[in-house]
Amino acid sequence: MEKFTFKVVIVGGGTGGITVAAQLLRKMPTLADQVAIIDPSTKHYYQPLWTLDGGGASKKENSVRDMKSVIPDGVTWIQQSVEKFFPDQNKVRLNNGTSVHYEFLVVATGLEIHWHKIKGLKESLGTKSVCSNYSYEHVDYTWETIRNLKSGTAIFTHPASPVKCGGAPQKIMYLADDHFRKTGVRDKINIIFGSANAAIFDVAKYRNELEKVLVRKNIDARFSTNLVEIKPDE
Numbered sequence: 087m088e089k090f091t092f093k094v095v096i097v098g099g100g101t102g103g104i105t106v107a108a109q110l111l112r113k114m115p116t117l118a119d120q121v122a123i124i125d126p127s128t129k130h131y132y133q134p135l136w137t138l139d140g141g142g143a144s145k146k147e148n149s150v151r152d153m154k155s156v157i158p159d160g161v162t163w164i165q166q167s168v169e170k171f172f173p174d175q176n177k178v179r180l181n182n183g184t185s186v187h188y189e190f191l192v193v194a195t196g197l198e199i200h201w202h203k204i205k206g207l208k209e210s211l212g213t214k215s216v217c218s219n220y221s222y223e224h225v226d227y228t229w230e231t232i233r234n235l236k237s238g239t240a241i242f243t244h245p246a247s248p249v250k251c252g253g254a255p256q257k258i259m260y261l262a263d264d265h266f267r268k269t270g271v272r273d274k275i276n277i278i279f280g281s282a283n284a285a286i287f288d289v290a291k292y293r294n295e296l297e298k299v300l301v302r303k304n305i306d307a308r309f310s311t312n313l314v315e316i317k318p319d320e
């Protein structure tokens with residue numbers, strides 16, 4: 087009979103969930119067979135690599151593993167999604183109706199990206215030079231677009247909302263700048279960084295250095311500037 091009670095239940099088998107499970111088992115081997123990860127996805131994505139994929143330094147296929155292969159030994163993978171939490175009863179309900187009980191719960195379900203909140207983005211993403219590294223499906227298009235740009239304006243944006251990896255919008259910009267320089271087209275391309283933040287980075291130590299990078303790379307940085315609409319035909 088399948089077991090549906092665990093000492094620790096982790097919802098989400100992304101970077102957060104897998105890391106928590108691995109650390110728990112490493113520090114407390116006696117937890118073996120008492121930890122479950124609940125995630126319906128057959129694939130696990132190492133998203134930090136998408137910056138390098140978009141910048142042409144790696145292939146997106148390198149960021150994917152079968153979920154089964156990254157579940158630590160001693161951890162039970164329940165391949166379902168959690169539909170409802172019942173914190174007063176220490177249980178979650180799965181989409182197949184089963185309840186899973188726990189003593190401790192870790193919620194690591196990641197972020198959902200609301201592309202539709204920026205007018206024109208959802209319908210133009212992956213076409214007409216509109217790119218994002220925040221999705222496996224579109225990351226190849228970033229590199230295609232950077233590679234094919236020989237002159238004009240390249241705009242990189244950082245939104246007024248929490249993002250996965252606050253550095254990602256800048257990192258792809260520096261990789262693009264590097265590519266434009268190596269291929270001899272940098273002087274024909276104007277790079278603009280439009281950020282909703284007030285400065286290039288919140289932490290002074292890094293901000294001071296990054297401000298020098300912006301000057302050195304001749305990047306037109308515009309702060310407190312939030313992207314609200316894309317008109318790809320214009």
Ligand SMILES: Cc1cc2nc3c(=O)[nH]c(=O)nc-3n(C[C@H](O)[C@H](O)[C@H](O)COP(=O)(O)OP(=O)(O)OC[C@H]3O[C@@H](n4cnc5c(N)ncnc54)[C@H](O)[C@@H]3O)c2cc1C
Nearest residue numbers: 098100101102125127133134136167168195196250251254
């Ligand atoms: C382009 C890019 C560059 C980045 N660069 C860096 C970097 O350099 N350094 C750094 O530290 N971070 C970086 N990050 C951020 C980092 O990748 C994320 O913070 C991290 O992947 C988040 O892990 P997570 O486990 O919270 O979520 P995810 O990895 O998104 O995993 C969430 C999991 O939860 C599952 N799930 C969702 N809903 C349910 C449900 N109802 N029931 C069960 N399971 C569910 C999903 O199937 C998924 O497997 C980057 C991110 C991006 C996109």
